Amino acid sequence: MAAIEMSHIVKRYGDGFPAVNDVSLDIADGEFMILVGPSGCGKSTLLRMIVGLEDITSGDMVIGGTRVNDKAPRDRNLSMVFQNYALYPHLTVFENIAFPLRLAKVPDAEVREKVEQSATILELHEHLQRKPANLSGGQRQRVAMGRAIVRDADAFLFDEPLSNLDAKLRGQMRAEIARLQRRLGITTVYVTHDQTEAMTLGDRVCVLKKGVIQQVASPRELYEQPANLFVAGFIGSPPMNFLPASAANGTLDTPFGSITLDQSRAAKVGDRDLVLVGVRPEMFEDAALVDEALLDRGARFRAQVDVTEWLGDSQYAYLPYESSPEAAAKLKELAQELDGDQLRTQAIVKIDSTSRIREGGEADFWFDTRKIHVFDPQSGENLTRDAEAGAELTRQAGEDRRAQVDRARATVPA
Amino acid sequence: MSTREKIGWGIGGVLIIVYCLFPIAWIVSLSFKSSSDISNGAFLPTIATDENYATILTGDAAELFLPALRNSFGICLIATALACLLSMFAAYAIARLDFPGKKLILSTALAVAIFPVISIVTPLFNLWREIGLYDTWIGLILPYLSLTLPISIWTLSAFFREIPWEMEQAAQVDGATPWQAFRKVIVPLAAPGVFTTAIIAFFLAWNDFVYGISLTSTSASRPVPAALGLFQGASQFESPTGPIAAAAVIVTIPVVVLVLIFQRRIVAGLTNGAVKG
Numbered sequence: 010m011a012a013i014e015m016s017h018i019v020k021r022y023g024d025g026f027p028a029v030n031d032v033s034l035d036i037a038d039g040e041f042m043i044l045v046g047p048s049g050c051g052k053s054t055l056l057r058m059i060v061g062l063e064d065i066t067s068g069d070m071v072i073g074g075t076r077v078n079d080k081a082p083r084d085r086n087l088s089m090v091f092q093n094y095a096l097y098p099h100l101t102v103f104e105n106i107a108f109p110l111r112l113a114k115v116p117d118a119e120v121r122e123k124v125e126q127s128a129t130i131l132e133l134h135e136h137l138q139r140k141p142a143n144l145s146g147g148q149r150q151r152v153a154m155g156r157a158i159v160r161d162a163d164a165f166l167f168d169e170p171l172s173n174l175d176a177k178l179r180g181q182m183r184a185e186i187a188r189l190q191r192r193l194g195i196t197t198v199y200v201t202h203d204q205t206e207a208m209t210l211g212d213r214v215c216v217l218k219k220g221v222i223q224q225v226a227s228p229r230e231l232y233e234q235p236a237n238l239f240v241a242g243f244i245g246s247p248p249m250n251f252l253p254a255s256a257a258n259g260t261l262d263t264p265f266g267s268i269t270l271d272q273s274r275a276a277k278v279g280d281r282d283l284v285l286v287g288v289r290p291e292m293f294e295d296a297a298l299v300d301e302a303l304l305d306r307g308a309r310f311r312a313q314v315d316v317t318e319w320l321g322d323s324q325y326a327y328l329p330y331e332s333s334p335e336a337a338a339k340l341k342e343l344a345q346e347l348d349g350d351q352l353r354t355q356a357i358v359k360i361d362s363t364s365r366i367r368e369g370g371e372a373d374f375w376f377d378t379r380k381i382h383v384f385d386p387q388s389g390e391n392l393t394r395d396a397e398a399g400a401e402l403t404r405q406a407g408e409d410r411r412a413q414v415d416r417a418r419a420t421v422p423a
Numbered sequence: 424m425s426t427r428e429k430i431g432w433g434i435g436g437v438l439i440i441v442y443c444l445f446p447i448a449w450i451v452s453l454s455f456k457s458s459s460d461i462s463n464g465a466f467l468p469t470i471a472t473d474e475n476y477a478t479i480l481t482g483d484a485a486e487l488f489l490p491a492l493r494n495s496f497g498i499c500l501i502a503t504a505l506a507c508l509l510s511m512f513a514a515y516a517i518a519r520l521d522f523p524g525k526k527l528i529l530s531t532a533l534a535v536a537i538f539p540v541i542s543i544v545t546p547l548f549n550l551w552r553e554i555g556l557y558d559t560w561i562g563l564i565l566p567y568l569s570l571t572l573p574i575s576i577w578t579l580s581a582f583f584r585e586i587p588w589e590m591e592q593a594a595q596v597d598g599a600t601p602w603q604a605f606r607k608v609i610v611p612l613a614a615p616g617v618f619t620t621a622i623i624a625f626f627l628a629w630n631d632f633v634y635g636i637s638l639t640s641t642s643a644s645r646p647v648p649a650a651l652g653l654f655q656g657a658s659q660f661e662s663p664t665g666p667i668a669a670a671a672v673i674v675t676i677p678v679v680v681l682v683l684i685f686q687r688r689i690v691a692g693l694t695n696g697a698v699k700g
Contacts, residue, residue, distance in 0.1 A: 062592050082595040089596045095589035099611040108607075109597040156597065 011073030011163040011196060012038045013059060018068035020054050020220070028054045030220040032068075036164075036198060039414065041190050043211035044200045047243070047348035051220035052200045053168055059198060060089050060166050073163055088157035089166040093173065094149045096141040096156075103128075103137040106155040113160070127155040130189065147178045151185075158189070164196040171206065183209060191417040202348075204244055208232070212410050213403070216240050218346065226399060227406035233380070234399030238389040241287050241382060242347050247325065250356040251285040251343070251384070253336030261286055261383065264330035265356070266310040268378050274393045278383050283336060284392070287382040290325065293358035295366050296373035307377045315355065317368045324362055328374070329355040339386045447675070453668035461664050475669035484654055484666050490642035491650030492673070498560050498646060499628040502567035506624045507617055509568075510575035515605065517576070518583035519591075529577070536573035544637045551638055558640045566634045571624035578623065582616025583609070618685045626678065647674050 013036040020029040029051040036042045044052040057063040058070065061082035070077050077085050088109070096105050104111075106127055110120045128134050131151040141149055150170060157165055167186070171179045187210050190197050201207055207214050208228040216223040216231065216239070224236040228244075235241035241249045254263040259275030261268040263286055270278060278284065296309050316327040332340070332354045344351035358374065366372040383392045424432075453461065454475050456468040463469065479488040517525055547566060548557070556562035586609060594604035610617075635649035642650075651670055654663040 060596055062595070082592070083598045083600065087596065089593070091589045091593055093587065093589060095587065095593035097590065097594075097608055097611075099614075108594070112598040112603060112607075156593075160598075 014071040016069045019066045021066040039194045041197045041212045043207045043214040045207040046217035050217040056200045086163045088162035090153045090170045092169040094153040109160045127159045167199040227403040230399040230402040238384045247357040249287045253332045254286045256281045285384040290359040292377040295360045295364035296375040299375045454672045475665035478666045491647045495646040498563045502564045502628045503625045506571035506575045514579035517580045532573035567628040570627045575620045578620045
């Protein structure tokens with residue numbers, strides 16, 4: 010077990026392109042850190058630099074107090090689960106799991122004992138004598154994890170381990186990984202582009218864009234106090250809506266009517282020609298269904314409904330709106346950064362499943378203005394971010410986490 | 424596929440098989456003909472006889488044929504083993520490492536492979552005589568390596584490229600040195616490739632005639648193809664067609680056996696299950 014400290018890590022490829030640019034990140038002992046971002050953001054490169062499969066152009070990588078920049082992967086005592094599992098097809102499951110121990114020349118009896126132990130944790134007992142080719146995707150994934158946990162590594166590294174599984178299995182394995190990590194309490198770095206994994210697994214999440222860290226925080230802080238447009242748009246599904254607006258005298262003029270900001274936030278925003286107002290889909294509601302007491306804490310507006318999607322527990326409505334070419338261009342650019350493509354300017358809102366709002370007509374909506382964020386479209390900065398509230402959320406998450414680990418260790422003797 | 428298409432493909436297949444196997448059937452048939460039967464124009468021997476086999480295995484030609492068979496086996500197996508070992512290292516480096524001159528090595532290998540053998544035989548003959556390699560096993564193994572190495576390097580590097588990088592990286596993370604990763608992961612995975620290469624290399628060496636006839640003079644190192652050319656008939660008016668045919672059949676057997684043994688290993692995709700497929 011060890012902490013991983015990275016300071017000013019840079020990875021530059023032969024053509025001078027910096028895949029990872031000046032990343033400084035401290036991962037505490039026993040922490041579950043997620044690296045997340047759209048494809049090409051450098052998250053896998055960063056992970057491979059930690060494990061030693063990629064050279065570090067500059068910066069220091071310190072694991073457990075030792076600088077490991079020049080150490081070969083085998084000398085770093087880390088274990089890794091690859092995206093495609095990278096099982097050894099010529100060896101049985103038993104020998105696959107035993108492989109790191111065999112290399113370390115561990116005596117036979119101890120190898121058997123440790124492999125049995127891992128197999129018990131991962132429920133692989135009946136498959137030990139089979140070859141990887143005869144296993145299902147989920148079983149192969151478990152074998153890869155078995156190979157990682159069988160030796161006492163300082164940290165686990167996961168490179169999109171669930172991306173090859175189908176949705177149902179992915180959910181199960183996600184829970185499995187979370188349980189395993191709590192139980193073993195080993196520092197874990199987990200790369201994913203799936204934000205559900207990022208939100209559910211991580212103690213802290215590091216959001217990367219084009220090789221640069223955007224924000225490192227607990228999932229809740231990322232969700233509620235995003236540092237910038239990119240993080241706000243990346244975390245959350247469906248994504249946060251960004252409404253172009255102009256700000257003057259503490260009032261935001263959006264396509265869905267005007268919003269009055271409270272004093273402290275109005276002061277932070279000031280007067281601007283163009284801002285982007287970030288509103289999460291679930292902050293909207295069908296105005297007819299909103300409690301009287303809540304109505305005056307938000308804003309009401311009337312809008313055309315393009316499409317509705319009924320999901321059982323809720324429904325999504327798509328509300329198109331007109332925007333200035335400048336704002337539309339900015340939103341398109343943002344969508345591309347987020348690996349998406351925005352065809353039209355529209356808001357996606359989440360309303361109650363019992364709502365009678367149907368597509369094609371106009372309807373009354375309401376949205377809660379207390380939790381909106383206002384972004385500067387040029388710098389992307391979140392103008393209304395409450396850093397203290399955010400830090401508090403991350404601190405709370407840290408406490409919850411410690412309690413969980415303590416409980417897990419108390420119930421399952423290591 | 425419609426029935427008509429199936430029939431069409433079937434007829435085509437049979438035609439090709441007959442076309443390919445007819446010369447072999449002919450050789451087999453010849454080898455069982457008695458000397459008076461050879462030129463009778465019939466495909467099958469009037470009476471099947473084993474006299475040709477007796478000639479080359481125990482009779483007059485045995486002196487020529489049996490040592491040649493031993494030489495051929497020894498020389499070709501050694502040349503194949505060396506070619507496989509050397510080309511494994513070379514191909515691994517070519518497939519995995521980035522070093523200056525990689526292209527040069529590959530194109531040189533290709534150039535060597537297409538270089539006409541006959542043009543270097545004479546200088547080699549002189550050189551070998553000078554340094555005492557003429558008419559020795561090593562004197563043949565070395566030129567055979569020049570035949571087998573290029574093709575081995577090319578086929579093996581193709582195989583190595585097919586093995587996912589992750590396999591090796593996983594081994595390294597698991598604590599393997601580069602050599603251990605190569606020996607315990609890459610080589611077992613490349614086994615089908617190595618077998619294929621070995622067979623190709625063996626055939627090349629086994630079939631060689633020019634080096635065999637030029638660089639040897641006695642049964643100390645003369646390989647079978649060269650020995651076949653030295654067979655003599657019962658009289659000077661009779662060509663030794665029957666014994667040659669019999670020897671050709673015997674020489675073909677190891678090749679067929681080799682292919683049959685390794686066929687399944689060559690075909691079997693050993694990398695199945697390594698990565699999500």
